[in-house]
Every structure is written in structure tokens, then in C-alpha cells.
Amino acid sequence: MLTRELSPAQARRRTDPERWQFQTTAELEAQLDSLGQTRAVEAIKFGLGIDHEGYNIFALGPTGLGKHTVVQGYLEERAKGMRLPNDWCYVYNFDEPHKPWALELPAGMGAEFRDEMLQAGKDLLSTLAAAFESDEYQARQQALEQEYAERQAAALKAVQQAAEKDGIALLRTPAGLAFAPVRDGEVVSREEIEKLSAQEQDQLGKRIEELQEQLQKSLRQVPAWQREARERQRQLDSEVAAVTVKDIYDDLSYKYAWLQEVTAYLTAVRADIVKNPRQLLTPAEETSQAIELMFASASLDSAAGSSVLRRYQVNLLVDNGSRSGAPVVYVDNPTFENLVGRVEHVARMGALLTDFQLIKPGALHLANGGYLIMDARKLLQQTYAWEGLKRALQAHHIRIESVPQMLSAVSTVSLEPEPIPLDVKVAIVGERQLYYALHALDPDFAELFKVSADFEEVVDRTPDNELLFARLMASMVQNLGLLPFDRQAVAQVIEQAARMVGDSQRLSTHRRSIADVLIESNHFAQEAGQTTVSAIHVRQAIDAQMHRVDRMRERSYEAISRGTILIDTSGAQVGQINGLSVLQLGDLTFGRPSRITARVRLGKGEVLDIEREVELGGPIHSKGVLILTGFLGSRYAGLYPLSLSASLVFEQSYNGVEGDSASSAELYALLSAIAEVPIKQHLAVTGSVNQHGLVQAIGGVNEKIEGFFDVCKARGLTGDQGVLIPASNVQDLMLRPDVVDAIAAGEFHVYPVETIDQGIALLTGLEAGERAQDGSFPHGSVNHLVHQRLEDLAQRMHALTQGAKGSAT
């Protein structure tokens, strides 16, 4: 049976631009839904529609498919119609300062409340200062001071007057008070005292002792009086402050009366001011003051006044005032702290200080009431970020704590802000292996991310999809700000999209790669001074892409053309064939011919895979070789032992061989070696084979054909060169235009083969030979020659075995 070579149309499935109505992409309606992502889009819509715990979304698929764009697009669309989430603030906790309170206010009122509290604080200072300087307050305070000063003085005066009657003065010593007998304002000397009689001295001493006791009693009352004075002073201060506070905060209390928590906070503020108003006017050296000093130069609003006012200010954590609809937040750097928020510190004199004003929101705060998007890889790369996210989602609230706090690794006193209730839907975008790894390794994952949106990297190449692809291109061109693409250029990009997936029946949906082609084509069009991108620019861009990365390919072909690597592209050889392999280096994938040789001799029926022997062959390659043995044995040596020893090798291969795509080539080489029939060297072969001799599909067929084409072209095309490929790979063909042109010109040929027999016939020019009913093959056919040789070898083996037995007996 003659194998028909492929036509140019089969070698590259063209897209006919003439069937489209449009001239350029500028006339096309943009494609909003991502092409071919129906399954993923449905999953996203499903996930968004369910408002229950755990229905978070994991969008999986290779990078560059546009998962992020699609997810964000749907989330933003849905968020528009959603309720505006409330604002959140942190305020001072007057009962436990290290546990700041969280206040929830309707959207937009947070900023209002913050500004009002700031203004109230400023007003408070000036009003309070005025109140304490008022005549009324001064008069009452002086009266109070006077009262206690007089009480104290009166007590001392009574003692002093009693002493003076007896000629004794009360003196102030450096450390206290003392009594001494005086005369003319001078203390009587010791000599004069000694002149007194013993009785007089005794009386004087006793009298002084009495006075001292009296004074002692008076002095002991002083602390109690001072306490009483301080208490009355505090009462007076509180009384004055209460009036001031009422004046300033009444309006606020009235305005926010309907918000229970805000009302409670305002009550606490008022109570705190009234409790100790003096501290506002004479602030002590305390933490808040230190912090304000740190920020005094940086703060634009240092007019906030006294640092003690910090405690009455509001830290607006989440401000939704300027938003319309629910938030959609993408967190670019999903560290633990960027997710759950953090408490910042300022360093002062070697100490780290903080307060509720230094609490900063995380992405969860900002996305609360809406959606949060992040990349799985980035999330998992950050220490404890995944753990932090899970904890927040499971607990339904955001607790701001540092990693060491979460792990209980430190026990230093720090802020413990009140947790904020969390209502957010999370969409994680990541690669498939991450999704499956999380699914397998983390039992919480399946509970929290119940919706998987699996993005497809290919789409069927139907006429409808080609048009949708053109519309997708139109939207990308529009978004990227590129020149419009004419329809020939669109067709060229579509063909390239098919080539990207190595399948003429499908198109790649890899947005990033498509965008690269568009941008680069646009660049060449602009360089050429065109206003529209044409097919030639697209081709230029694709060729340039290849040229930029194909240094290794060129070096490889150069080695063949210089004869360093031996490849024949003409003539015929026994036991030698051109196999085809594919090499992948980063972005570059290219095919390269390799010489495969086979040698046979009398043996025990084993085929030696030299690659495996030296551990350069992978397991799949070895499997392919073992299949050959099975094929040989079953087809030719069914009735006698396979008595040959064959060796197979990839010549000049130093980096290992993997895959079974060369197994058909190896079999051809083996059959050639057994039958001693030469193989045409202007042909190259790819395809795997099964034990029945059927040729099976392989990968990288386009690159392999092009690889052999390039080698032949470099040496000059002879017109009979070509490649044998599995027939089942024909649908994958999207060959380069120059290869297709060569095929059209009859300079190069691609033969689809289904069986080994078809292949060997092409390679040897002899009939393969079908087995007759009596088990024989037609004379002169390859199969006949193989069969005959194997039979001959078996007989020789038998004779040798018998001879050996005879000599042994």
C-alpha cells in the first residue's frame, strides 16, 4: 500500500480571513468573557452567588491565561451592586489602654467622626484653659487654698503664740522646725541655760517638750488636710471640666446617639476628661507625648495640640466614604502583616513605643464586606501568611497580632486591638500544582475554598471560536493601546495560537503569549510607519521571537552542517536511520535529527539498549526498546527462538534520551540491520510503536519536522527529503510557512504512517510484505528477509547448541 504524502493544507491549517466581514480589529466588538473559559467563569459566578462560609474561590491554571483579569473583572462587576461596607476605627480604651476598641460607623461617617473628635480635642484644650483661668475658677481655687493655708497657719500660730508667752520661738531649721528659748530675738546660748537652776532647766525642757508634742499633733494633721485639699481641688476641677465637656461633646453625643458603641465611647471620653482635666493642660512625660514628638516634624496636622489629646482622637482604619459599591482589593505582597494588619512602633531612646493610633489596616480590613484577590504562589511564599488568612476566615474576624504573638513566642506587653468582624470572599489565583498540593496537604483548604475555577489553556478551533478569538484580540489591542490589526494579521495570530499548543484543531488561550505577539507585531508596524498591523508584521514578530532565543538551535545545526555531528541526508545505509528528538531550553523548543544505529549478531534474543546500559536512557525510552523485542518475537519468531543479539544506540548523544518517540525509528533500524536492507537517509522518522507494529502519536511533531527540514535546507533540498510521522499526529501539524512552501513546491515531504510496514516500505523502497495464510511472507519483501535471517540465526543457534551438547557428552 502506497503511503500518500501530506498536502500543504494538511501541513498547516490556514485560517481564511476572507470569510470575515471586518477589515481590522477596530471594527470588532471587544470580547469581555475570556475565550474558552466557560467552565471557569461559571464556577466564579457560582462562587460569587453563594453567600455561605467556605465558598471562597481558587482560580487555577497556568500563568498567563488571564485568570487574574477574568476574576477581577467578575468581582468588580458584582461588587458594583453590593452594599457599601461600614467604616472601622480604633479608639482608646479607657479601661484597658492596651486593648483599643474597634468602632463601626456607616460608610463615610468614620472620617467625619475622626475630624469631629480632632476638632473637639482642640476646642477642649482652649475651652478648658479658659475655664481654668476664669475669674470664677480662680476665685474658688484661691478660696480653697486660702482655707487650707489658714488652717495650717492657724495650727502653727496657736503653738507659736503659746511658745512666745514663755519666751520660746519656733524656728525653721534646714530640715524642719524647732523650739528654742530666745531673748531679744536671739537664741539663748548654752552657757546661759547652764546658769539656770536645775529645776528651771528641767521646766524649760519640759515646756519645750510639750510644745513639740503640740506641734507634732498639728503637723501630723497636715497630710490629711493636704489630701482633703487635693480632693476638693479635684472636685472643683471636675466640676469645671464637666461644664466644658458638656459644651463641646453634647452635640457629638446627640449626633451619634443612634450608634450604641460610639455613644458608649463618647461617654467614656467625657468621663475621662472630667476625671482628670488637669492632665490635659499640664501633660506629663508619657508614651503618647513621646510618640507625638517623634511625629511632630512629619505630621502635617501637628496643631492637634497637646499629646494627651491623642487618646481622644480616632484612628480611622477603613474609610469607605469615597467608594461606590463593595471593595475589590488585590494584595500584591500578601505577607502576614499586609493581610491581617499590624501595630507599628516608634523607637525612642532605644525603646519601642506604640499606641492605638499606630494600628494599620491589612488587606482583609480593606476588603471587608467585599472581595480580596491574591496570588497563591506569593501567599504561600510568605511566612505564616496562609496560616493568618485561614485563621481569619475560620474565626470570621480579624485579630491584629504579630507573628511572634500568634505563635505565643513572645510575652511582652503590646497592643491587643479588639478583633473586627470579617465578611469577605477571597479569590486566590494560582497554578494547578499549588491547588492540588494544598488540597492534598492542608485539610482546611477544601473547607475554605470550595469553589475551584479551572481555567482552560486551549479552545477548539471552530469558525465561531476563531471569530471570538478575533474579538478577544480586539479587546487586547484596545486595552494595550495598539494599532488595529487587519484581518490577515488576525488570521496569522490565530494560526500562531494553534502552533503554540501544537494542535491545528485547537487554539491557545494563553493571554500573555498572545499579548506578546500583539505588542511585538505592533512594534514592527510602527517602525514601518504603518497605521495598521498586517500579517507581515505578525510574521516578523514571530520570527524575531524565535531568533532572539534560538542561539542554541543554531549552534546545534551548525554542528551538523560542519560534520561534527554525523547526520546523512542522502544515500542509504543498513542499520542506520535518522531519528528526531525535541529539545526544550527555557522558551525555546526545537527539533533535531539524531542518528540511530542498530547491529545484530547471533544471540539469545535480547535487544541491547546501549543508552540504558550507560544510564543515559530514561525509563520510557527503555520501555519502547523492550516493546521492539516483543514485536520482533511475536511477528517473526513465533515458532522458533529469537536467536539474535541486537544493540541499539543514539549516536553522539551525551545528554541522555527520554521518551518513546524514537521507538519506531529504532525498530526500522533494527529491521534494516536484520534484513540487511539499506534505509534511505534523506528521510527521518518519528513515532512510537506498539507490539502490534502500529505507529502511535508523539509530541513536538512540528518542531521535529522543522528540525529535519532546517538541516536538509542548510545542505540544499534535494526534492526527495522528508519525514515519516504517525498518522494520528497529522491533526497537530501547524508547520512553519517556509516548510509548507517547500511541501507545496515538492521539495520536502511529510508522510503519515499508521504501521511499521508502511514506514519500512517508504524507508527501504521495498515492499514490507504481508504474511500469507501459511505464515510466509512474499519473497523479496522486507518482512521475508527479516524472517529468513531470524530463521537462519535460530538454526545456527540450534546447531551450535546441539554441537555443544554432543561434545559435552
Add this chain to the structure above:
Amino acid sequence: MTDEWPGWTVRRILVGLDASAPSAAALQAAVSLASRLHAELLAMYIEDENLARLAELPFAHELGAFSAQRRTLDPSYMDNLFKAQATRARHALQRSASAAELRWSFEIRRGSVARQLLLAAAEADLVVVGRSAIAHDLHTHIGSTARHLVDSAACAVLLTAADSLVSKPAVILFDGSEASLQALLVGARWYGDALSPLTIMLVQQGDGESGALEQRAREILGYEHVEARFVTCAAAGTFALVQALQGEDCGLLIVSTEALRSCGIDPLHVLQGIERPVLLIH
């Protein structure tokens, strides 16, 4: 035009220190004035002979001013207290005077506080002491030492209180006499640049016109480029004057003792009646 009313040059300022709160106020005032007038500061700590004698008495005891605890006094204990107080006073002086870059000296003497200060005052142009500093008398506004200085010092005396001198405007008594003119000039030149204008209290002598008195004061202050507000003390006598002064919300009182006496007013009575700092110009 200042030549018309020659100023009073202050080259040396004597300040009595005892490390108490009133004495700290006196030191602050003295340093401020010395700095302003480029004068030398002579500081003196006097170990009170009365306290030294007290410590020698067999029944001498001291009650802690804060704790009310009774402690036996003896000369060595008292000496230690003197030394500690002198050291504190010297340190305070050193800090303040060095900061103001003043020439200063510190001397420790033993004896009667009033007498020693009076003796030292002979070498100075101005004596600064706390109103109740170094005072043994506890229930009057003015201590015995201050009283002696007011009575006997040949130079001017500044009696300070706890309040800062510049926190409120100074008030100057002016009756048109040459002595009160000196007080007016000192007030204008020393405190005329304070934030608030000076208050000139016009004290009427006999049947003179207060308008003429004010005119005279304005003329002098005009030459000194100093603003002032004027009040009149209508009635004569100590009581009226003290009442008038109490009614003014002012800081330092600047007054000439000679002028007061010529009005039949004892300067000590005025000092007893008011609690603010006073600069007496003799």
C-alpha cells in the same frame, strides 16, 4: 535723652541663698537681672548662728517638716545640714550663672543672717532675697531678715516671691518725687520691654493734680519708649495703698522707700499687706 535722668548703675548683685524654694526664686531673679544689667553676682550662704546655738542646747530637738518626726539636734548634725544646704545652693548657683555666662562668686559665712547680709550689702548695689527666705517667723508674709534689710540696707532690695517676675506686668508707685522718679526709671529700663505694659500707680501728694502727675510720668516714659497704663491711688495712707495694690493684677512692685516714707507710709506695712515680689529703691 536718658542723660536728663541719669540711671542707676548696678555692678554687683548680692543674693542670699539657703537652697529653699523662695531662695531658688531669688536666685532666678538675681541671675536674670545680672544678665540683663551685665552685673556680677555675689552669692552668700549664711550659717545661721541662732540655729548653731540651738543645736548646742541640751533639749534641742527638731520636728520633721514633712514627717513630723522628732529628732535630736546636736552641733555636728547641724553642721552637716549647713554643709549640705550650702552645697545645694552652690550647685544651683553654678548651674544658673554658668548658663547665663555670668561672673559670680559664692561665699559661706556664719553669724546673724541679717547682719551678715547687711555687711555684704555694703559692697553691692542690689540685694536679692526671698520674701520669706531665711525667715524664722512662720506666720508673716515677710521674714525677719528681709525686714532688717528693708530697714537698714543702704542699697536697693529685691524681695522675691515664688511667682516669676515677668509673668505679670510690673507696677510702679509714682508720686512725682525725685525718689519715685528713680523707681519709675528703673521700672522702665529693667522691665519696660515685658510683654504687658507697665502699670504706673500715681500716688497723690497733697492737693496736686493727678493729671499733671500722669503727664510727668508719660513724659519720662516717652523718652524711654515704654508703654504704660495709669491708675490712681485716690486715698492716702497705708491701708488705701495696700488695697489699691491688691486690686491690681500685677507682678513686681517697684517702689522708693523714701517716697513711701515721705507719704507717711512705713514700707514694712506695705510689704506685710501684699504677697508679691517687691523692689525697694533706697
